[in-house]
Amino acid sequence: MNLLTHLQRLFHGAVEGIVADPARYAAMVKPAQDARFGDYQANCAMSLAKQLRQKPRDVAERLAASLDLSGMLEKPEVAGPGFINLRLRTDWLAAQLQRMAAADRLAIEPVQPPRTYVIDYSSPNVAKPMHVGHLRSTIIGDALARLLRFLGHKVIADNHLGDWGTQFGMLLYGYKHHRDEEALRSDPVREMVRLYLLVRREIDPAEKVEEEPGNAKDYSEADLTRSREALAAVRSETAKLHAGDEENLALWRQFMPWCYAEIEAIYRRLDVHFDHTFGESFYQPMLVGLVDDLLARGIARPSEGAIAVFVEGEETPTLVRYRNGAYTYTTTDLATIRYRMEQWHPDASLYVVGTPQEMHFRRLFGIARRWGYDTIELEHIKFGSVLERLPNGKTEMFRTRAGRVVELGALLDEAVVRAAQQYEQTRADRLERGEEVPQLSQQEEQQIAEVVGLGAVKYADLCQNRTSDYVFDWDKMLAMDGNTATYMQYAYVRNRGIFRRGNVDPAALRSDPPRPILDTPHERALAVQLLRFHEALDAAVADYKPNLITAYLWDLSKAYSGFFDNCPVLKAPTPELRQSRLLLCDLTARVIQRGLDLLGIRTVERM
RNA sequence: GCGCCCGUAGCUCAGGGGAUAGAGCAUCGGUUUCCUAAACCGAGGGUCGCAGGUUCAAAUCCUGCCGGGCGUACCA
Numbered sequence: 001m002n003l004l005t006h007l008q009r010l011f012h013g014a015v016e017g018i019v020a021d022p023a024r025y026a027a028m029v030k031p032a033q034d035a036r037f038g039d040y041q042a043n044c045a046m047s048l049a050k051q052l053r054q055k056p057r058d059v060a061e062r063l064a065a066s067l068d069l070s071g072m073l074e075k076p077e078v079a080g081p082g083f084i085n086l087r088l089r090t091d092w093l094a095a096q097l098q099r100m101a102a103a104d105r106l107a108i109e110p111v112q113p114p115r116t117y118v119i120d121y122s123s124p125n126v127a128k129p130m131h132v133g134h135l136r137s138t139i140i141g142d143a144l145a146r147l148l149r150f151l152g153h154k155v156i157a158d159n160h161l162g163d164w165g166t167q168f169g170m171l172l173y174g175y176k177h178h179r180d181e182e183a184l185r186s187d188p189v190r191e192m193v194r195l196y197l198l199v200r201r202e203i204d205p206a207e208k209v210e211e212e213p214g215n216a217k218d219y220s221e222a223d224l225t226r227s228r229e230a231l232a233a234v235r236s237e238t239a240k241l242h243a244g245d246e247e248n249l250a251l252w253r254q255f256m257p258w259c260y261a262e263i264e265a266i267y268r269r270l271d272v273h274f275d276h277t278f279g280e281s282f283y284q285p286m287l288v289g290l291v292d293d294l295l296a297r298g299i300a301r302p303s304e305g306a307i308a309v310f311v312e313g314e315e316t317p318t319l320v321r322y323r324n325g326a327y328t329y330t331t332t333d334l335a336t337i338r339y340r341m342e343q344w345h346p347d348a349s350l351y352v353v354g355t356p357q358e359m360h361f362r363r364l365f366g367i368a369r370r371w372g373y374d375t376i377e378l379e380h381i382k383f384g385s386v387l388e389r390l391p392n393g394k395t396e397m398f399r400t401r402a403g404r405v406v407e408l409g410a411l412l413d414e415a416v417v418r419a420a421q422q423y424e425q426t427r428a429d430r431l432e433r434g435e436e437v438p439q440l441s442q443q444e445e446q447q448i449a450e451v452v453g454l455g456a457v458k459y460a461d462l463c464q465n466r467t468s469d470y471v472f473d474w475d476k477m478l479a480m481d482g483n484t485a486t487y488m489q490y491a492y493v494r495n496r497g498i499f500r501r502g503n504v505d506p507a508a509l510r511s512d513p514p515r516p517i518l519d520t521p522h523e524r525a526l527a528v529q530l531l532r533f534h535e536a537l538d539a540a541v542a543d544y545k546p547n548l549i550t551a552y553l554w555d556l557s558k559a560y561s562g563f564f565d566n567c568p569v570l571k572a573p574t575p576e577l578r579q580s581r582l583l584l585c586d587l588t589a590r591v592i593q594r595g596l597d598l599l600g601i602r603t604v605e606r607m
Numbered sequence: 608g609c610g611c612c613c614g615u616a617g618c619u620c621a622g623g624g625g626a627u628a629g630a631g632c633a634u635c636g637g638u639u640u641c642c643u644a645a646a647c648c649g650a651g652g653g654u655c656g657c658a659g660g661u662u663c664a665a666a667u668c669c670u671g672c673c674g675g676g677c678g679u680a681c682c683a
Binding site for chain 2: 028030033034037041043046047049050056079080081082083125162164165166167207280303304305306308314315316317318319321322323324326328329332354355356357358359360362382384385387394395396397422423425426429430433435436437438452463464465467468469470471473475476479480481482483484486487489490491493494495497498499500501502547551554561562564565568569570571585606607
């Protein structure tokens with residue numbers, strides 16, 4: 001049960017007879033911002049009083065008195081200028097926890113009716129190595145997919161690979177001029193990466209000068225000439241591929257699996273999965289007819305040799321075909337929308353793509369609606385850029401210039417190495433203090449390092465507000481103290497340790513849960529926090545913001561720490577209290593594990 | 608030029624109409640006869656970029672300004 005929406009419903013009922021727009025006032029029920037004010041607070045009396053031309057405190061008193069407490073709430077208190085402070089009844093909390101313990105899925109019922117979501121995430125360019133910038137789309141998209149599925153929706157995860165662009169022209173050119181036959185035989189995947197980076201460096205000067213002619217001063221005449229020739233050759237290879245050139249097409253078919261293998265290894269490691277990986281190439285056959293259709297319906301029209309969609313008030317049009325006959329990514333995206341609608345009839349389609357593409361999606365969605373897809377929820381789940389700190393102290397977006405990006409594989413390796421080192425350090429510190437240290441096999445240690453290291457990387461990204469940019473920083477990305485996955489994983493481990501030490505089987509607590517006793521503030525606070533899990537998930541999905549889950553887990557872990565430090569479990573004063581506390585522990589473990597799982601982060605039993 | 612986003616503690620960032628603005632890191636101090644100290648408790652530190660406005664109530668909404676970023680017809 002989502003406590004907040006439940007309370008809002010109660011207030012909706014209380015306000016219904018008084019005003020015309022009860023929902024507005026019901027929405028003013030919020031979690032209390034200070035524990036002294038109770039668990040929740042209703043802030044509607046003040047504005048209600050204004051409208052009714054009455055005293056705020058009088059309105060609050062009357063509202064409080066008329067509220068259906070439904071066995072859930074203590075008598076509300078009116079405070080300050082007219083806040084209504086709500087406190088959940090302890091016996092009600094206990095009953096809910098008991099229910100939660102016995103229920104599958106922590107008493108979170110699947111939504112009715114479920115919706116069908118297409119989520120488009122990760123979507124890397126296949127020919128180039130993935131770098132930190134790709135992490136966000138991949139991880140945020142995966143988390144949203146997991147969350148929506150858990151809540152009961154149907155999710156189709158589609159990885160819209162960039163498998164048809166200039167980067168393949170680069171590979172074709174690189175293959176034809178620089179290939180190393182031996183390397184190609186022994187490790188084609190690495191050879192693809194090498195060729196990409198090589199050509200990248202080769203054409204970089206020419207591209208930079210095209211962007212900004214002033215950059216020409218950075219290069220010698222000869223270098224620039226060579227670079228321009230290479231760039232022209234790359235473009236010609238791309239054009240030949242797109243025109244159906246047999247040789248290039250055959251090479252493309254050969255390269256694709258090699259390139260994808262590189263990416264797939266990272267997905268496997270990150271435990272990220274897709275239902276489909278239709279790349280851009282998949283949609284190419286549909287583009288001619290699509291543009292004809294846009295022309296026929298008067299949505300697009302020829303302009304300066306290209307075919308463009310104009311929108312009143314917009315300075316520039318959106319091109320769906322370039323003068324040279326090539327189709328644009330808008331065209332491919334439109335084909336994708338049509339294909340998805342015909343195949344899956346989704347209620348919503350989410351695009352987890354960086355903020356810089358905001359305008360593209362605004363225009364794309366506008367055209368799609370004019371084209372007839374006007375009932376589906378099309379949503380750009382935008383996220384901020386990963387920035388790099390320059391030597392002069394300023395920050396700027398990572399450019400895909402050779403050598404300047406942090407490759408994702410290297411980041412993940414580093415994370416795991418650091419986790420292993422951290423573990424060694426911690427173990428040594430514990431031994432020095434004369435503490436017990438879990439005896440772990442080499443293999444187990446490696447497994448822990450993997451889970452902790454990758455968890456750190458994912459959590460560092462997910463706990464930020466999606467829309468903020470952030471400056472990449474190894475230490476921050478791999479941090480393992482404070483509000484991090486490691487903290488959560490450790491809370492889980494300590495929790496499981498109790499069951500191991502006490503030789504208690506949690507299954508018994510679930511099949512026949514005792515009624516918890518919530519007499520201390522620590523136990524009560526933990527109970528409330530546990531019951532707010534559903535609320536946190538709903539909030540996260542409402543804004544498509546995974547950081548609301550991490551914020552919740554952090555609060556939960558803090559509540560658990562307070563409980564852990566103050567309430568002995570195995571040595572509880574009475575058997576009843578022991579059982580009650582074991583139940584709280586088990587629920588906490590389940591919520592942490594589930595919460596992390598929804599973020600794509602794993603747990604271990606010992607560390 | 609136009610459009611969108613951002614400016615909150617030393618640093619990194621939450622919060623995006625409600626009570627005394629929060630966290631992590633860093634700094635300083637404390638905690639282990641007790642279930643894993645990768646933990647816990649405490650302290651210092653902020654005119655929420657500036658100026659107006661709306662509101663019973665503004666870090667939050669509106670306008671202007673300053674500073675920064677991104678995007679803006681043939682890369683995706």
